[in-house]
Structures are given as C-alpha cells and as structure tokens.
Amino acid sequence: xxxxxxxxxxxxxxxxxxxxxxxxxxxxxxxxxxxxxxxxxxxxxxxxxxxxxxxxxxxxxxxxxxxxxxxxxxxxxxxxxxxxxxxxxxxxxxxxxxxxxxxxxxxxxxxxxxxxxxxxxxxxxxxxxxxxxxxxxxxxxxxxxxxxxxxxxxxxxxxxxxxxxxxxxxxxxxxxxxxxxxxxxxxxxxxxxxxxxxxxxxx
Ligand SMILES: [Mg+2]
Numbered sequence: 001x002x003x004x005x006x007x008x009x010x011x012x013x014x015x016x017x018x019x020x021x022x023x024x025x026x027x028x029x030x031x032x033x034x035x036x037x038x039x040x041x042x043x044x045x046x047x048x049x050x051x052x053x054x055x056x057x058x059x060x061x062x063x064x065x066x067x068x069x070x071x072x073x074x075x076x077x078x079x080x081x082x083x084x085x086x087x088x089x090x091x092x093x094x095x096x097x098x099x100x101x102x103x104x105x106x107x108x109x110x111x112x113x114x115x116x117x118x119x120x121x122x123x124x125x126x127x128x129x130x131x132x133x134x135x136x137x138x139x140x141x142x143x144x145x146x147x148x149x150x151x152x153x154x155x156x157x158x159x160x161x162x163x164x165x166x167x168x169x170x171x172x173x174x175x176x177x178x179x180x181x182x183x184x185x186x187x188x189x190x191x192x193x194x195x196x197x198x199x200x201x202x203x
Contacts, residue, residue: 153194
C-alpha cells in the first residue's frame with residue numbers, strides 16, 4: 001500500500017466580520033477575531049464601527065507648520081477647517097508639543113472655534129498621552145509629521161514653513177476628515193484610519 005495523504009477539512013461557517021487589526025471586511029472564523037476585537041461578537045464589532053463613524057469626533061490639530069508658519073502667520077483655510085468640523089458636529093481641539101497654544105489662537109481670532117487645548121506628546125505617543133490623562137482623546141489628528149498620524153489616525157499635511165496664499169492643504173484635510181467621518185472610508189492617500197477603532201468600546 002503506497003503512501004497517502006489524508007486531507008482533513010474542518011468545516012466552519014464563514015461570516016463577514018471586521019478584523020480588529022485592519023478593520024477590513026473579511027470572512028472570519030467566529031472564534032478567530034484578532035487583536036483588540038478578540039472575543040467581541042460581529043454585532044459588537046459592527047456597533048463599534050458605526051459608533052466611530054457616526055458620532056461626534058475629537059479631532060486634534062497641530063499648531064507649528066500645520067496651522068502656523070515659521071513667521072507666525074496663519075495658514076490659509078484654517079478657520080474653514082475648524083468651522084467645517086464644527087458644522088458637522090465634531091470637536092476641533094488644538095494641541096502642540098510646545099504646550100498650550102491658546103494665546104496663538106486668540107492672536108489669530110480662532111479661539112472661539114477651538115474645543116480646547118492639550119499638550120501633544122513628542123514621542124511614544126499613545127503611552128505618553130495615556131499617562132497624561134488628557135481631557136479628551138483624539139479620534140483623528142491633523143499634523144505635518146506622518147509618524148504621529150500613523151499612531152493616532154488622521155491626515156498628514158505638507159509642512160507650512162513659509163506664508164503661501166495658494167496653500168490649500170487644510171481644505172484638503174477638511175475634505176478627507178469629513179469624508180471619513182461620514183462614510184468610514186477616505187480616498188486621500190495622506191489619510192490613515194485610526195489603528196484602534198475599538199477605543200470607544202467600554203472597558
Ligand atoms: Mg508641527
């Protein structure tokens with residue numbers, strides 16, 4: 001009798017679920033959800049995603065070279081960005097690695113558009129921010145550094161070093177953030193979805 005290979009197929013019922021790591025729609029085994037979604041039902045995962053994309057979002061916006069140039073001038077469309085987020089029901093916060101920047105926002109007449117001010121961590125972003133126990137947690141961010149956008153999710157804008165009346169990066173940022181907030185998707189290549197969409201789930 002010659003060698004034979006026994007192929008064992010263990011049946012399981014594929015269900016369409018959201019992967020907790022990549023949040024892609026994918027057929028998953030009911031018992032194999034990975035990452036932070038492990039143990040959470042498909043219904044729970046769906047509820048988390050719906051809650052994420054339909055509710056009020058805290059959007060944290062960097063100051064230096066995102067909103068303000070090296071000479072202190074305000075970037076074009078800054079007010080438009082804040083007002084569009086406000087009008088859509090979201091909360092635009094200002095944060096900076098240089099501390100609380102309320103005076104800068106007052107100087108530019110922007111203070112009334114800002115939900116609040118927070119100190120931005122400069123490294124080990126998630127751990128440091130948790131340790132600081134901020135008043136609010138960012139759902140999405142806008143920054144000229146891609147590394148911190150990768151950590152929290154949001155959009156990277158081109159650094160604004162010098163006054164440029166033709167700059168439209170903040171209009172682009174508003175378009176991307178609102179597209180994601182409304183649909184759960186964003187086509188802008190500079191946008192990153194938050195890596196942890198279950199942060200709004202109760203512990
Ligand atoms: Mg910056």
